[in-house]
Amino acid sequence: MCKITVYTNAEIFTQDPLNPRVNSLAVACNEIIDAGESLENKYLGAKIVDLNGATVIPGFIDTHLHLKWLALQKQWINLSGTRSIEELLSKLKEAKTPWIIGRGFNEKFFSEEKMPTRHDLDEAFPEKPVLIVRVCGHIGVANTQLLKKVGLWDNPEVIEGVEIDSSGKPTGVLKEKALEFVLEKTPKPPLKQYIEFMESVLNxxxxxxxxxxxxxxTDPLEFYVLQSIDTPLKVRVFFDVKYLETLSKLMIKGSFGNEKLRVKGVKIIGDGSFGGKTAALRHNYVGTEGKGELLITSSALENIVSEAKKLDMLVAVHAIGDRAIEEILNVKESLLGNIRIEHCSLTPPDIVEKLSEKRVFALSVQPHFRISDTWLPKVIGESSKYAYMFYTLSKKGLLVSFSSDAPVEPFDPLVNLEAAISEEGVGERVPISEALKMYTKNGSLALNEKDKGVLKKGYKADFVILSRNIFREKPSEAKVIATIIEGKIAYGKIP
Ligand SMILES: [Zn+2]
Ligand SMILES: [Zn+2]
Incomplete structure (x- = not known):
């Protein structure tokens, strides 16, 4: 028998509709055994933890972020907030690594009002390979040295997405697959350092x-790194779809692993981003002839999903534009239940209708895009009023989970919650109670797990103790006092 601990004198929001608010929780081993009022009087002899009126909610669940890039970026230059190409170049000059990589710039805020090219980078860095990655993570710019090192200078046609100038040479701008191709070729830190970077990200x-x-x-090296770390944080992985064949050969199932580290499925990119004008729209981008790029077809997707389904794996499909979402919905109904749509950003009324009829497994959406993408009307026009319809989609019965897409957006859930409930921003605001559900209970369900995200008997004792009541005050003003996982303190201190 495990010893019982009663956490009491707290404002506890359980996410259990039958028992939404209590002041105490009883935990034994790694599970919640009771949620109710003053349980210290019921479990005599239990260890009592007085939380002094703090707020308790289920642990946050982020259903879509990129651990690999969070870890590897520890050695990159942070370019977010730069206001000109000149400032960007001076920041890059601080780098001490043999290859210089910067990330997080947004040319929409540059005084030059243009995308940097290899010429800008070449002037400042004629010798060293340099790559800068846009805030969206889907577009980058490389200098000539780097293009030469990875073989794209002479053979830009080996991969899709290398922008070419009138003389037939790369402009330096790399989109989607081309950027991925280049990033894969950038030097990785030594394994020991990679593990240290990852450990610090998880903390x-x-x-x-x-x-x-x-x-x-996830790629094999990231998976290896994650296996090498002993952390209380529960990590779920969606391998890059290019490993599906290997997973299939190894007959690794979409539940393989343990409570700490578990395989869930594969991830495939269906289109690009609004910022890069590469998300697949049904209409033209403002002032252009382009509708973005669809990177999947429903029939190709059907093949992938049926393969994944044999392994009980989910297929997470990145789809931002309405045309990309529509393409997913053309997939055979029997396979839709294995598809999770990532982003699901642009949903005009007919797409909302289709989504509610056809029922994909779940959605993973990013509330912080509401705050970051205030330029959206200028880029996609009128239809921006149908972007980020999280609340509508949820009310239509879809399983909507929240995520950060970090490092694209910050991973702090309190910051993301504030973006979700904000009156300003693109798209719909979500009421705090619904937003919290999307970040906890729905997150667990969107990972096909039914024992987390609710503070109720039989659920895992994964919860957060906050300094303030986020139902009454701004989420961003609350502090995390402690993070409890399976009844143990994973972060912080309890008074
Ligand atoms: Zn994505
Ligand atoms: Zn992503």
Missing amino acids: ELLSKGLTTVASMN
Whole structure:
């Protein structure tokens, strides 16, 4: 028998509709055994933890972020907030690594009002390979040295997405697959350092109240690194779809692993981003002839999903534009239940209708895009009023889970919650109670797990103790006092 601990004198929001608010929780071993009022009087002899009126919610679950890039970026230059190409170049000059990589710039905020090219980078860095990655993570710019090192200078046609100038040479701009191709070829830190970077990322996530996270586009090295770390944080992985064949040969199932680290499925990219004008729209981008790029077809997707389904794996499909979402919905109904749509950003009324009729497994959406993408009307026009319809989609019965897509957006759930409930921003605001559900209970369900995200008998004792009541005050003003996973303190201190 495990010893019982009663956490009491708290404002506890359980996510259990039959018992939504209590002041105490009883925990034994790794599970919640009771949620109710003053349970210290019921479980005599239990260890009592007085939370002094703090707020308790289920642990946050982020259903889509990129652990690999969070870890590897520890050695990159942070370019977010740069206001000109000149400032960007001076920041890059601080780098001490043999290859210089910067990330997070947004040319929409540059005084030059243009995308940098290899010429800008070449002037400042004629010798060293340099790559800068846009805030969206889907577009980058490389200098000539780097293009030469990875073989794209002479053979830009080997991969899709290398922008070419009138003389037939790369402009330096790399989109989607081309950027991925180049990033894969950039030098990785030594294994020991990679593990240290990853450990520090996982600790940062714990400090923000996250108890489960799903890492997308995982590759074998990232998986190896994750296996090498002993952390209380629960990590779920969606391998990059290019490993599906290997997973299939090895007959690895979509439940393989343990409570700490578990395989969930594969991830595939269906289109690009609004910022890069590469998300597949049904209409033209403002002032252009382009509708973005569809990177999947429903029939190709059917093949992938049927293969994944044999292994009980989910297929997470990145789809931002309405045309990409529509393409997914053309997939045979018997396979839709294995598809999770990532982003699902642009949903005009007919798409909302179709989504509610056809029922994909779940959605993983990013509330912080509401705050970051205030330029959206200028880029996609009128239809931007149908972007980020999280609340509508949820009311239509879809399983909507929240995620950060970090490092694209910050991973702090309290910051993301504030973006979700904000009156400003693109798209719909979500009421706090619904937003919290999307970040906890729905997150667990969107990972096909039914024992987390609710503070109720039989569920895992994964919860967060907050300094303030986020139902009454701004979420961003609350602090995480402690993160508890399976009844143990994973971060912080309890008074
Ligand atoms: Zn994506
Ligand atoms: Zn992503």
